[in-house]
Amino acid sequence: MRTVITGIIASPGIKIGRVYLYRGNNIIIPKYTIGEDQVEDELKRYHAALEKTKNDILDIQEQISKTLSRDMVDIFSSHLMVLEDPIVAEKVMRRIREEKRNAEWIINDISLDLIKGLGSIEDVYLRERIIDISDINKRLVNNLQKTTTESLKDLKEEVIVFATDLTPSDTAMMNKRYVLAFVTDSGGRTSHTAIMARALEIPAIVGTLNGTELVLDGDMVIVDAIHGKVVVDPTPDEIAEYTTYQEDLVQLEAELAKLTHLPSTTIDNEVIHIYGNIEIPEEMEMLRQHGAQGIGLFRSEFLFLDKALPDEERQFQAYKKVLEYFKPMPVTIRTLDVGGDKIYAYNKQSRERNPFLGCRAIRFSLENESLFRTQLRAILRASEYGNAKLMFPMISTIEEIIKARAIVHETMDELRREKVPFNREIPLGMMIEVPSAAINADKLAHYADFFSIGTNDLVQYTIAVDRISEKIAYLYNPLNLAVLRLLKSVVEIANSTGTPISICGEMAGEPKYTMLLLGLGLRNFSMGTAFMYQIKRMVRSVKISECEKLVEDLMDLETTIDIESHLIGYLNKKFPMMVF
Structure with a gap:
C-alpha cells in the first residue's frame, strides 16, 4: 500500500530502490551472577x-x-x-x-x-x-x-537501507556501491552518522520515528532527500516522474558545481556573500568544496559534550583550527547557545518548565560568568590566527549586550596584562532571533558591530508556535506576514545605521526564500551545503530590482497561504528546472 514517510534530511539526494531492513544493532544481553x-x-x-x-x-x-x-x-x-x-x-x-x-x-x-x-x-x-x-x-x-553481526559492507546488491538507527561505524563501513540511500527511525542532522553520510554523499533521511515499521524487505521505495520524505510502494507514474527528476538533478548538480569558484553576483552586479554554517570542525572541508566564502555561524556547543567542561586550551585549539583553515575568510564564532540542563558536566542542573523561554544562550553565559570568560579567552586567543568575529546568541535586551560586551573588554584587559596576543579589533555582534531584539534593532545597533538574523527562533517566537509540535506545526511558516514585516524592519534599520547584517537561519539555506531575502535587502547568507549551488545559481540569474518588486507584491497580501502561493508560482515560472 502506498505510504509516505517524513523525516529529517541528513544528506541530500534522490534514490529509487528496494528496502533492506538492517538489524545489525540488535544485541542480546545475558544477565547472570558469577562466583x-x-x-x-x-x-x-x-x-x-x-x-x-x-x-x-x-x-x-x-x-x-x-x-x-x-x-x-x-x-x-x-x-x-x-x-x-x-x-x-x-x-x-x-x-x-x-x-x-x-x-x-x-x-x-x-x-x-x-x-x-x-x-x-x-x-x-x-x-x-x-x-x-x-x-x-x-x-x-x-x-x-565473540559474536559477529551483519555488516553493511557485505551487501552484494543495490538496496535502500532501513534501520532503527545506524552507528557511525555502520555508516563508515557501508559499501557505497550497493547502499543507494538509508532511512532511520532515530537521529538528526548533527549526528556523526549524518555527517558521515554527507561525507560519503549517500542520500539519507533520519528521525522518521517509525519508518522501519512501515516497510518490508524488498518493498520498492523512493527516498526523496530533497523534500524530506520516503514514498513506499510508489505508483508507476511516480517512479517515472522521480526517475526523470533524479536524472535532471544529477545533470543540474554537475552544471551547478561549475559555479563553485564563480562570484555570487546578480545580473545587475550586486555582490552577494554565501557563507557556511558548521556544527563541528569536521564539516569545514565540504563547505570549502561547495565554495563557501567563510563561516557565518560556527556553533560552539559541540565542545561541551564531555563529562568534564572543556578547558580554555581545548576550546582555543578547536577555534584556531577553523580560523586557520578559512584564513583570510571570516569565521563568526557564536558563544554557547544552550542552558545548564543541556551541558552534561554542568552540576547545577535544574529542569525548567519552558526551556525555550528560560535561562539559555546569553542568559546562561551571563549567569555563569566563569564558564563564559573561559570561552571568551579561548575565542580571543584564537582570533590571532584568522579573521574572527564573535557573536552573542539570543540577545533580548539592551542591558544584555552592554553586559556581554563589558565582560569581553574585561577579558581583553586580562589578556593584555598577561601579554597574550589577540585581535583587539575583533567585531562583537549579536543574533536577532527574538521579537524584542528585532523591534529594538535601532537601539541595539549602537552596541553591536554586526547583526545576524536567526530565523528559526524568530519565526517561533513571533508566531508563538512550537515548531516540533505536530498539532500546531502548520503555523510555523517563515512567510507569515508578521515575520516578513519584522525582517524588513530589521534590514532597513541595519542598512540605515551602517550595521553589517547577515541571515543564518533555515530560510537562508532554502532556494524558495532566496529572491525574497534579496528583495528585503539582505546580501550576506550563511547556510549548510545542501542547496548552496542552487542558491548561487539563483543569485546569478536575478536582478535586485525584480526581487524588490516581488517583495512589494508579497507584502500587499495578507494570508500566509496567499503569500506562499504567489511566491511558489513566481519561482516555478522563473526557474522551471528547480523544485520549490
Missing part, C-alpha cells in the same frame, strides 16, 4: 574485549582514511577516548567485583545510564551523541560474546 572465584576471569574477559574493541576501531580508522578526510577519521577518536577513559574502566571493574555479575550486563547498564542522561536533554545536538555510546556498547558486548 567469587570467577571474578578475576571475568575481569580478564572484559580487558580482552576492551583491547579487541580498540583494535577494531583503529582498523576502521585505517580503512576509511583511504577514502575520507582526516576529520571523518577523527570521529572515531572520541570512541577511543571513551574506551580508554580510566574512570569508566574503573567503574566497570568495581561493579563486576562488588555485584558479581557478568561484564556484558555491567557494561550495558553503565551505557544505558549515560544514554538516559543524554536522552533527557532538550538540545538536539547533545542528544545525538547517544548513538556513539550505543556503537561502543554494541562492539564491546559483541567482543565479549
